[in-house]
Structure formats: C-alpha cells, structure tokens
Amino acid sequence: MSDISRRAVIASAAIVPVAALTAAAQSTATKPAALALSDAQLRLLAAFVDRLIPKDELGPSASESGVPEYINRALGDYLASEKPAFIEGLEATDAFARRSEDRAFVDLTPDRQDALLMLMDNGSAAGFPNARAFFNRARRLTMEGMFGDPYYGGNKNFAGWDLIRYPGPRLATSQDDQKMGVEIKPYHHSAYGASGEGSSGANHGH
Amino acid sequence: MAINLKPVDVAVVGLGAAGGVAVLPLARAGLKVAGIEAGTWMDPAKDFKPDEIHNNVRGLVTTVPKAKQEIPTFRTSPDAKARQAATHPMMNAVGGTSIHYHAQSWRLKPWDFKTRSQTIQRYGASLLPKGSTLEDWPVSYDELEPYYDTVEHEVGVSGKAGNIQGKLDPAGNVYEGPRQREYPMPALRTCDFLDHMHKAALSLGWKPFHAPAAINSQPYRGRAACAYHGYCDRGGCHVRAKNSTCFTTIPEAQKTKNLTVFDNAQVTRIVSDNNGKVTGVLYIRAGQEYFQPAKVVLVGSYTYENTRLLLLSKSKAYPNGLSNNHGQVGKHYFGHWDAQAGVGVTALFPMDVNTWYGAMLSQGVVVDEWADDTFDHSGLGFIGGSSLCTFMEKHPIAGASMSTFGRAPAWGSKWKQFVHENAGRWTSAYLQGNSFPYENTYLDLDPEVKDPLGDPVCRVTSGPKENETRAAIHSQDKMEEWFRAAGAIEIVKGQPFGPGLSTHTYGGTRMGDSADTNVVDRWGFSHEAPNLGMLGGSVFGTSGARNPTLTMQALAWRTAEHLAKNWKGIAGA
Numbered sequence: 001m002s003d004i005s006r007r008a009v010i011a012s013a014a015i016v017p018v019a020a021l022t023a024a025a026q027s028t029a030t031k032p033a034a035l036a037l038s039d040a041q042l043r044l045l046a047a048f049v050d051r052l053i054p055k056d057e058l059g060p061s062a063s064e065s066g067v068p069e070y071i072n073r074a075l076g077d078y079l080a081s082e083k084p085a086f087i088e089g090l091e092a093t094d095a096f097a098r099r100s101e102d103r104a105f106v107d108l109t110p111d112r113q114d115a116l117l118m119l120m121d122n123g124s125a126a127g128f129p130n131a132r133a134f135f136n137r138a139r140r141l142t143m144e145g146m147f148g149d150p151y152y153g154g155n156k157n158f159a160g161w162d163l164i165r166y167p168g169p170r171l172a173t174s175q176d177d178q179k180m181g182v183e184i185k186p187y188h189h190s191a192y193g194a195s196g197e198g199s200s201g202a203n204h205g206h
Numbered sequence: 207m208a209i210n211l212k213p214v215d216v217a218v219v220g221l222g223a224a225g226g227v228a229v230l231p232l233a234r235a236g237l238k239v240a241g242i243e244a245g246t247w248m249d250p251a252k253d254f255k256p257d258e259i260h261n262n263v264r265g266l267v268t269t270v271p272k273a274k275q276e277i278p279t280f281r282t283s284p285d286a287k288a289r290q291a292a293t294h295p296m297m298n299a300v301g302g303t304s305i306h307y308h309a310q311s312w313r314l315k316p317w318d319f320k321t322r323s324q325t326i327q328r329y330g331a332s333l334l335p336k337g338s339t340l341e342d343w344p345v346s347y348d349e350l351e352p353y354y355d356t357v358e359h360e361v362g363v364s365g366k367a368g369n370i371q372g373k374l375d376p377a378g379n380v381y382e383g384p385r386q387r388e389y390p391m392p393a394l395r396t397c398d399f400l401d402h403m404h405k406a407a408l409s410l411g412w413k414p415f416h417a418p419a420a421i422n423s424q425p426y427r428g429r430a431a432c433a434y435h436g437y438c439d440r441g442g443c444h445v446r447a448k449n450s451t452c453f454t455t456i457p458e459a460q461k462t463k464n465l466t467v468f469d470n471a472q473v474t475r476i477v478s479d480n481n482g483k484v485t486g487v488l489y490i491r492a493g494q495e496y497f498q499p500a501k502v503v504l505v506g507s508y509t510y511e512n513t514r515l516l517l518l519s520k521s522k523a524y525p526n527g528l529s530n531n532h533g534q535v536g537k538h539y540f541g542h543w544d545a546q547a548g549v550g551v552t553a554l555f556p557m558d559v560n561t562w563y564g565a566m567l568s569q570g571v572v573v574d575e576w577a578d579d580t581f582d583h584s585g586l587g588f589i590g591g592s593s594l595c596t597f598m599e600k601h602p603i604a605g606a607s608m609s610t611f612g613r614a615p616a617w618g619s620k621w622k623q624f625v626h627e628n629a630g631r632w633t634s635a636y637l638q639g640n641s642f643p644y645e646n647t648y649l650d651l652d653p654e655v656k657d658p659l660g661d662p663v664c665r666v667t668s669g670p671k672e673n674e675t676r677a678a679i680h681s682q683d684k685m686e687e688w689f690r691a692a693g694a695i696e697i698v699k700g701q702p703f704g705p706g707l708s709t710h711t712y713g714g715t716r717m718g719d720s721a722d723t724n725v726v727d728r729w730g731f732s733h734e735a736p737n738l739g740m741l742g743g744s745v746f747g748t749s750g751a752r753n754p755t756l757t758m759q760a761l762a763w764r765t766a767e768h769l770a771k772n773w774k775g776i777a778g779a
Contacts, residue, residue: 052617058626078264114618121616139617147602148259163622164629166562166602169256171444172433173563178397178598181557191257 036075036083041090042068047106048093049142051113060159062142070145070154071138089134093120096128151192158188208488208495214240214466215777216769217487217500219473219515222302224741225506226451227357227759228766233464235770240498241459242489244272244507245298246469247452248305254442258601261441267306268297268440272472276657278510280706282669284646290655290663295709296508300469301452303508303709304755305442308567309420309449310595311363312752313354313760316347316383317579318640321748324579325589333589335673338642339538343747344719344728345761347383353760353767355386360458361759362426362449364391364568365418379415381574391423394432399559399633400571403596406692412575417595419568420449420756429453436563436599471496474659475519476503476738482523483778484738490659501777502769506741506762509539510664510707513649513714513744516725518661529715529732534725536649538713541668541705542749543639548703549592549678551635551685553694554611558630562605564598567636567753571596576684577751578640588673590640592681593751594688597636605629611696635685639677641705641712641749649714670704678702710754712746717761730765737776739765 037045046063049071053062062068075083093116097105101112108116116125117135125131145154147164155161161168167177168187177184188194215237218225225241232239248254253267260266273296279288299305317324322340325333334340357363367388368378393416396404400416407414421443422431432447446453459465468491475488477497486499505512513536517527527535543549573594574580583589606625609632610616614624646669651662682699689697705711717740718724721733726745732738741762743754750757769776 053622054619056619056622058619058622117617143603143607144259144263147606148263149257151257152259160606161602164602164606164625165558166605166629169435169437170563171256171435173435175395175397177563178399178434178560180398180402180559182560183558184560184562191255191260 034076035072036080037072037087041087042072043106044090044094045071047113048117048138051110051117052139052142053146054110059163062146064156065146065159066150066154066156067142067145070148070152071141073153074141074144086137089130089138092128092130092134096120096125096131099127149192150190158186162186208497211496211498213486213499213501214238215500216240216502216504217242217498219476219487219503219505220244220302220507220511221300221451221456221467222506222508223304223307223451223755224758224762225504226301226304226456227361228504228506228741228762229459229465230360230455231763231766231770233459233462237464237770237773239459239465240500241456241465241467242471242473242487242498243298243300243467243469244472245270245300245302247300248442250442250444250446254444256435256437256444258437258603261306261437262439262601263603265293265440267442269293270298272298276511276663278664278666278707279652279655280666280668282667282704284667288652288665288667291707295707296510299452300456300467301450304450305452306440307709307755308438308753310567310570310753311358311361311365311418311420311756312750313382313385314347314750314752314757315381315578318748318750319343319346321589321640328579329583329589333583335589335642335644335671337644337646338673339645339723340642341718341723341747344717350757350760350764351383351385353764354756357756357759357763359390361420361451361454362391362422362429363389363418363420363756364394364423365389366393366416368415376413377415379572379574380413381578381580389418391426393417394419394421394423394565394569395434397564397569397598399561399598400569400596403571403688403692407571407573407688410687410691412573412688414571414573417568417570417572419565421565421568422447422449432565434564434569434598436601438566438568439599439601468498473515474661476505476515476528478519478521478523478528478735480522482735484528484735502737502739504739504741504765509711509714509742509744510649510666512740512742514651514664516715517651524734529725529734529738531734532721534716534723536714538643538716538723538747539647539649539666539668540641540643540712540749541708542710542712543592543641543674543678543702543705544710545636545700546708546710547678547705548700549637549639549682550700551637551682551689552609552632552698553634553689554628554632554696555693556631556695559633560630561598561600561633562630566599567595567597569598573688576681586676586680588676588680590673590677591751592637592639592678594681594685595636596633600633608632609698611698613696635689637678637681637685638710638751638753639674639681640751641674642671643713643716643747644671666707668705670702674704675702710743710749712743712749712754715740715744716747717745718747729768730761731776737778739769741765
C-alpha cells in the first residue's frame with residue numbers, strides 16, 4: 001500500500017498515525033495571518049500546483065481554485081514553522097529546472113514541467129536530494145487547499161468539492177443524503193457561512 | 207511554594223472518559239470530590255465544526271498545549287533509541303477524549319477476561335503468544351456485567367442486544383456475553399451502504415449487526431439525537447448527541463454539589479507519606495503550584511500519563527516511583543492492533559457508495575465471526591482475531607486522497623478524472639485485533655527527553671508481534687472476502703507493522719491478584735498504596751477486539767462504587 005493510500009485509510013478511520021501527523025504538529029502559531037510567499041514564489045507555486053490539478057474539461061485548475069492562496073496563508077500562520085523549508089523547496093525546484101532545462105520552472109511548457117515533477121515525485125531529481133519529500137508536502141498542501149473548506153482560501157466556488165462530487169458539509173443529514181448509486185445534490189456552503197469567503201484570512205475565528 | 211487547599215475526600219486526576227465517569231458514583235455517595243483536569247471546558251458552538259481542516263488536518267479539537275509538551279518517545283525494541291513522536295495521541299479537556307472519539311461502546315467478551323486459561327484449555331499452552339505476560343483478569347465478564355449495564359444507561363448507549371440472559375437475537379451480536387436487558391436506545395439508523403454490507407455478510411453465512419454507540423439514536427435525558435452530519439471523527443458533537451462525559455456524568459455529578467472541577471490544572475506529583483499512604487496531589491495552575499490534600503486519589507489520565515505520573519512520584523516509601531516497589535509500573539504495556547498499527551482494508555466499488563455523511567464507526571455494521579475465540583484456531587498459529595467494521599463518514603480531503611488502486615497516476619488530468627469518478631466509490635474498514643502484553647513491551651521514563659517542567663516524558667517500547675501479525679492478516683483476508691461479496695472491484699490491504707503511539711493503549715498499571723505481576727488489585731486499588739486507585743486502559747490485561755471506552759467506564763464506576771462502599775477501610779478515616 002502506498003503512503004498516500006495508507007494515509008487515506010487512516011484518515012478516514014480517524015486514527016492518529018504518528019508518521020502521518022508530522023504536518024499537523026508543526027506549529028500552534030495563532031498570531032494574525034501574515035502571507036508567507038513573494039509574488040515570484042507564488043507564480044512558481046501556481047505553476048507547480050497547476051500540473052497536479054490542471055484546468056481541463058472537469059473544471060478549474062488548482063490556482064484558479066485558490067490553492068496557492070491557501071498555502072500562502074497557512075505558511076504565514078498555522079504552518080509558520082514550516083515556511084523556511086517550504087520556500088527552500090520552491091527555490092530548489094526552480095534551480096532544478098534551470099539546471100535541467102536552462103529555464104525558470106514557470107517558463108517551461110507543461111510537458112517539461114510534468115517531466116521534472118515526475119522526477120521529483122519518484123525521487124530521481126538529480127542534485128535535489130529532498131525533492132520527493134518536498135513534492136509530497138506540496139501535493140498534500142494542494143489537496144488541503146483544493147478540498148478543504150473555502151474558509152481557508154482554497155476550494156474557490158467549491159470547485160474541489162464539485163470535482164470529487166462531495167455534497168458539502170451540512171449540520172444534519174437524512175437517509176436520502178446517504179443513498180448509494182445516486183448523485184447527492186450538492187450543498188454549496190462553507191462551515192463558516194454561505195461562501196466561506198467572508199474571511200480575510202487575518203482572523204480565523206477559532 | 208505550593209498553596210495548600212482545603213482537604214477533600216477524593217481527588218480524581220483527569221476528567222476524561224474514565225475519571226469523568228468515576229466522579230458520579232462518588233459524588234452521589236456524598237463524598238467531596240475534587241476533579242482535577244489539565245484541560246478546560248470546550249464549547250460546542252465554538253469548538254465543534256463540520257470542518258476537516260479544523261478537526262483532522264490541524265487537530266484543533268484534539269491538540270492542546272499540555273499534551274503537546276509531553277509527547278512520549280517511541281521505539282520498537284529495548285535496544286533502539288527512542289524518538290519523540292510528532293504529536294500526542296491524547297488531549298486534555300473536561301470530557302477528555304470522550305469529546306472527539308468515535309463512541310463505539312462495547313462490552314468485552316467473556317473470553318477476553320479469561321484468555322489465558324481458556325486458550326490453555328481449548329488448544330494447550332503452546333498456542334499462548336510467545337513472550338507474552340498474559341494473565342487472566344481477576345474480574346470476569348459476569349462480575350462486570352452490572353457495571354456495563356449501569357454505564358450504558360447513565361452515559362447513554364444506543365444498540366441492539368444479541369444476548370439477553372442467554373436468549374439470542376440475531377439482530378444484535380449473538381457472540382456477546384449475556385446482558386441483563388436491552389440497550390437504553392435502539393441502534394443508530396441504518397442506510398443504503400450499511401444495508402448493502404449487511405446483506406453481503408449474511409450471504410457469507412456471517413451474523414452482521416449494528417455497532418453499539420454512546421451516541422443518541424433518539425433524544426435521551428434532555429440531549430438531542432444524532433444528526434449524522436459526518437464530522438464525528440476527531441470533532442466534538444455540535445448537538446451534544448455524542449455522550450461525552452462533559453455532557454453526561456460530569457454535569458450530573460456537579461448537580462450533587464459534591465464535585466468541584468479544577469480545570470487548567472496540571473497534576474505534577476502524587477504525594478505519599480512515610481507509611482506509604484497517599485496524602486494528595488500537587489498541581490500547577492496558571493504558574494502557581496497547589497497542594498490538594500485528599501484521603502483517596504484516583505488517577506484517570508491516559509495510559510502513558512498514568513504510568514509517568516506514578517514513576518515521577520517518588521518518595522521515601524516509594525523510591526522507584528509510587529506503587530512501584532514490585533517494579534511493575536509501566537510493565538505489561540501493549541497497543542491495539544488496529545488502523546493505527548497498519549491493519550486496514552480499503553475497497554473500491556463500481557457504484558457510488560456515498561459514505562460521506564454519518565457518524566463514523568458508530569453508524570457501522572460489524573461482523574464478529576473472526577474475533578476473539580469465536581472461531582476454531584486449531585492449526586492457525588495464533589489466538590484472537592479482529593472485529594470487522596464498515597462505517598459511514600468520509601471527509602473530502604481524505605476522500606480525494608484515496609488510493610488510485612494502480613488504475614491512475616497520482617496527479618494530473620488523468621488523476622482528476624479518476625477521483626471525479628471514484629472519490630464517492632471507495633471506503634475503508636476498521637479492524638481491531640485482540641492484542642496482548644509482552645515481556646519486551648513496556649513504558650518507562652525517557653532518559654533524555656523532558657517536558658517544559660524538566661520532567662522526563664514517557665518512553666514507549668513496543669515492537670511488532672508474530673501472534674498479532676498473523677491474526678491481523680487472517681482478519682484482513684476475511685474483510686476482503688466481505689468486501690468482495692459486496693461487489694468491491696479493488697482491494698488494498700495495509701501491512702500490519704504494529705502499534706506506535708495510539709489512542710488505544712493498555713497496561714502499565716495492570717489489574718491482577720498478584721502484587722508480583724500487577725500494580726492494582728481486582729478493585730483497581732494499588733497493591734502497595736492502599737488509598738490510591740487507577741482508572742482507564744492502564745489496568746487492562748487484554749484489549750479485546752473492540753474499542754475500550756465502555757469497559758474503562760464500567761471499571762471506573764466499579765472502582766468508585768467499591769470505594770464509596772468501603773470508605774473507612776480504604777480512606778483509613
């Protein structure tokens with residue numbers, strides 16, 4: 001079983017595996033959200049996450065859905081302790097692109113970006129020893145941004161939930177909401193209000 | 207200098223699942239009780255959200271500062287160096303882990319209490335797990351039955367009985383021990399997927415039933431019924447339908463005016479005199495140290511902290527830690543072989559199973575054919591097995607983070623297509639295995655890692671075991687059979703690697719008649735310090751193949767009732 005599938009099993013069974021929780025335990029920083037990344041870093045991040053979740057006939061890309069914004073807020077706030085390592089990973093990704101392709105990552109064609117990300121994903125990116133760990137972390141944060149509550153800056157217009165046909169959080173459900181073999185009507189609400197966009201990110205009220 | 211507080215009859219350390227129950231019979235008996243809790247009250251309106259990032263990704267219901275500062279270290283063998291984990295499996299709050307647990311509320315089986323003698327009787331001693339320190343419990347199922355019954359009604363448990371005084375009912379679990387009466391509430395509601403799994407189990411000749419749960423299936427004692435909204439896991443209940451002790455037994459005990467709750471109070475030591483009696487507890491609240499004198503102390507923190515607190519509480523009478531003159535504190539530790547130990551099975555179906563909403567394991571269908579000693583183990587090379595549970599509730603990030611079962615890449619447009627089609631079509635099963643204590647599985651104090659007060663954290667030594675690994679693989683095969691019978695087209699089984707730090711851990715202050723191999727007696731009181739009692743999983747000698755909370759609560763009630771009935775003898779008043 002791959003790491004990802006094991007994590008999914010465990011997450012769904014509500015268990016607290018030590019190995020899978022390194023992320024959650026990083027920081028308790030509760031100071032007002034600061035945004036973590038520069039414009040250039042955000043452009044690089046957008047290019048990266050858009051290869052993981054590209055725009056296609058099934059819907060918008062990760063960046064169109066606010067994933068970079070989710071990550072930017074998280075690194076400025078809840079994951080502040082992780083910010084230096086993440087920025088280092090972004091910069092190493094760009095350096096890897098410049099070494100391999102003689103161009104900045106953002107200037108590569110999608111095919112070439114995919115080729116580099118594949119090398120990172122399988123741990124064979126030359127001269128980039130932490131490539132796999134960084135790739136996995138970025139992918140995990142992309143998942144959180146795309147499929148988490150829009151309150152945190154991602155999943156804009158509920159694009160992530162629509163993609164996987166998750167019908168949305170609600171305070172109570174009926175047996176009809178638990179039917180098999182039917183499309184459950186989506187309920188486009190954040191846990192924090194209709195759109196979830198009332199938050200500036202500066203005051204997560206909890 | 208510690209401020210001396212007014213003496214009380216009983217100091218209960220930790221108001222969680224176990225301590226939060228023990229306070230009720232004590233307070234009702236008229237004893238003055240100080241409930242000392244490191245966390246504080248949580249507010250359903252503010253703290254409990256249908257938000258996966260809040261509950262699961264960031265652990266904001268479960269992660270609190272105190273627990274984070276005393277995370278145990280872990281190693282798989284006594285020769286290895288232990289490393290501190292990233293997070294503590296437990297939390298601090300009034301109500302403790304009963305706030306965010308799944309609330310499956312099981313009685314252990316008669317066999318769980320007598321595993322050693324019954325194994326020898328049925329298969330011979332050679333089938334006992336090698337290197338295990340397994341003993342029969344000093345308590346039988348029948349002795350505990352009235353306490354199970356009391357707690358089921360006081361806390362509120364929904365379920366369907368399978369054995370009322372020997373009369374079997376296939377709508378419930380026919381493999382359970384006999385109970386005196388029906389559950390106070392019917393089982394949580396069923397739904398399409400659970401009906402589907404139920405039918406598949408019947409087609410295999412198995413006897414499926416709905417899980418028992420400390421969640422209201424109908425309004426109960428002024429609290430609402432479950433809303434099945436799908437954020438039970440690691441979250442508290444927004445409508446207080448989950449019967450966490452902060453909503454049930456603790457407020458009930460407060461009504462008597464005999465319980466005073468001291469929150470945000472971190473107990474650092476249990477104090478004992480030269481005669482070996484405990485005299486009270488020291489705690490820190492907002493930077494100030496207090497001494498709470500008490501005639502009796504009941505310790506109901508988590509398994510790791512129960513052992514740590516005793517080992518830290520050295521005195522003239524107990525130079526190696528409180529109640530540790532026989533060297534048994536921390537011994538006979540073990541973790542549950544469950545999803546936390548890599549024992550999972552994931553299935554992909556060809557149709558939308560839509561398990562998004564629900565109440566986690568509590569809205570579940572269970573099969574008990576392959577647990578405990580329900581089946582013949584001759585020639586299998588292991589004892590025990592697992593309960594198999596399919597359930598409702600899946601969150602979107604976890605849902606999208608599904609296995610691709612080798613059918614798609616892990617990202618890109620093809621992956622999008624895959625999760626679009628399949629995120630609603632997979633589910634996982636929860637398997638919990640019978641687990642046992644061993645000579646080389648134990649808790650002690652870490653020689654290097656300390657908490658901010660300078661006290662060593664707990665060190666956990668626990669490696670994989672052959673008996674439990676074999677049982678886990680056997681159980682996974684049975685789970686695959688069940689999923690296949692239900693039409694699953696892909697199956698992924700976890701590789702059992704053994705329990706790490708876990709929310710289901712046992713031992714360290716084991717209960718038994720012999721002081722040479724156990725810390726507490728059959729009533730939960732120390733063999734050495736007569737007015738010290740221990741509550742929680744730390745007194746268990748076996749795990750059972752199911753969630754431990756109801757058994758902890760039945761034992762806690764029994765210990766408290768025994769104390770109230772034998773007050774003079776125990777308190778030495």
